Amino acid sequence: MDIDSANTTAVTRMMEARPILKSVATARDVIPGMKDNLFLHAGPPIEWARMSGPLRGAIIGAMLFEGIAKSEAEAVSMVERGEVEFDACHHHGAVGPMAGVTSASMKVYVVENAEHGNKSFSNLNEGYGKVLRYGAYSQEVLKKLRWMNDVLGVALADALAVSNGIDMRALIAEALHMGDEGHNRNKAGSLLYLKLISPLIAKVVKDDAMESEVLQFIGDNALSVLNPVMAACKAMTDAAHGVEGSTIVTTMARNGTDFGIRVSGLGERQWFTAPAEIPVGLFFSGFSQADANPDIGDSAITETAGIGGFAMATAPAIVTFVGGTPKDAMNATLEMYEITFAESKYFTMPSLDFRGTPTGIDIRKVVELGITPRINTGIAHKNAGVGQVGAGLVRPPLTIFEQALLAYAEKYNL
């Protein structure tokens, strides 16, 4: 078996995928297998008993949002009576940042890969601070979620309906030339998104005050485009999955308890997991490292697709948010070339003479060199109901790559 040839196929499919943001729709109408008592979450599958604080908080919040529970206590007892179901976003073509909790009534972005035909989904971004995805579920959090679903989501849906869609690969490529790395820094990308969506919103939203509020929200949230970017990366990495013999990682995801990966040449639902590490970084005023939950979120799909922590060399200003120096950011990218199979054809970094980003993590290289991927991440408070407390850097445990390589050797009789 020619592993390099399989990896070339996988990485080429990943890079040649052309994710187009096509629409915004209600989750139950578009996400395969979505139903009213199902709550999707970030990372590999996990049962309630093992869920961390922020994931539990986000599930409680989503149950309140859906109106199937009236209080935290009621939500918890419903969960304990087995009246709701959980599954990984990744099992439904979806990805969500941090807790990633996505429920049936939520509006979601729909991305289509124009090259290979697969679809992907992600919820809408709430901005920074006390937000559901970090496990907060106060009235204020729920009120914002309702506005996002009923006003912002409708405006985005109507706007995209009168467009030909947004080419996310082109948007990401441009943002990487504007100091974004596409995971924790999506400032330029969010403004490029505003630029593309605002003339459409002007056409479809009739109420001036509402329209002004929508444009303000999109523009003020430097993470507005994170979720479409993640869905785009999901569409790219899904296109690379299932290539017989490939050792390329097609998923990295964390549920706040476990870090899980999947590999192109191994099974569709074959996760390799181990306890997630606690990110190290900069904390918001009043919080410290002791408050940090273990690593959480599907957003490591960005690194899986060759951006995020892998593209930090192009985003030196990110160190004000995640810590370290611009030199560290440069070194993070350079190190990732050691464990990747290719350099991106479309995502380039001016500061490295327009070199393509390190793309396609090869489990063989990770294990051989003992170098694990770098991930930029937000940091959630470890307790339910609090929210974001900082941002920083983290790596997956090496053992999951070792497990994957063993499973690979077994499957392919090596």
Added chain:
Amino acid sequence: MDIDSANTTAVTRMMEARPILKSVATARDVIPGMKDNLFLHAGPPIEWARMSGPLRGAIIGAMLFEGIAKSEAEAVSMVERGEVEFDACHHHGAVGPMAGVTSASMKVYVVENAEHGNKSFSNLNEGYGKVLRYGAYSQEVLKKLRWMNDVLGVALADALAVSNGIDMRALIAEALHMGDEGHNRNKAGSLLYLKLISPLIAKVVKDDAMESEVLQFIGDNALSVLNPVMAACKAMTDAAHGVEGSTIVTTMARNGTDFGIRVSGLGERQWFTAPAEIPVGLFFSGFSQADANPDIGDSAITETAGIGGFAMATAPAIVTFVGGTPKDAMNATLEMYEITFAESKYFTMPSLDFRGTPTGIDIRKVVELGITPRINTGIAHKNAGVGQVGAGLVRPPLTIFEQALLAYAEKYNL
């Protein structure tokens, strides 16, 4: 006399100036000394006989726009009969990119320096290609100018009227962390401008199609914010002018024939001029170096204020537009530290560990080292009526700094 102390005063005034974009208004109503037969232009003062093609073209276009001439021939004969007057934008608190031609009916940005109280002005940006500021004046060019004046300009005026103004120093600082240098690359700044202005435009423009068109125009023009940025730099550098004993340059400007500078400790209208160089750079398809006009435009006010070519280290992607490599861009900035008096307190560059941009050109250092300032610039076709043909780099002639230093020595009996 303590020159360093004078320069500290001048550069501190330049950096501490806080330019706020307050409004858009008609030139005749706000620009001091503006009148119906007066045409302001970029650079030091110049008579018609010595004007280059693109400046003549822009003046003809502005006369057609004003309706005081019906044809090119009529415009030229009116000029030759002395029926119109010319003056430097800089003599009226104004700045304009390239030809910089500003006439009485044109809408202009009004910037106020909240720290020192002075005002500055700049016209609206037309985008790339066949545009008045590069000397084009076809019907298509005039039609766009009319739309800009009657639709875009009114929308911007109404939008700013319901705001507290836009803090241009903060906008520039943020754009420099997003890969802009603020002169030839204003991609991020223009999107930051869109972000701030779009919720206001949503409030004031009642017609959906018109509003959509306005947002599209602002978002699609990666130079939308150039003119407010230039006006901001003008407000900053004007605040630094007139400091007794200071050797800091407060104006660099070109009219397509001459390059002129002014110096803080010398006269308000005391220009030092010499023939402008021809920029070297990358040309649009179908054009070459042989088509290039000598250096033109007031936009070198950006370098005078410590951004533009001086901040290229933070904008490596600009080399796709002006030529060279990211390393050249880095070196351009490093070289400018040799001839400047200070490092900006507010404009920092992540790629240089957040070092402040080189700020405040000192004529003593320029002459002593023989290093002239680096300027990023658009390149105009040398003939009237054509337009932009490329973009590149240029430097002022050394002799004007020598002239200035002689005048300084004479004035201060050194």
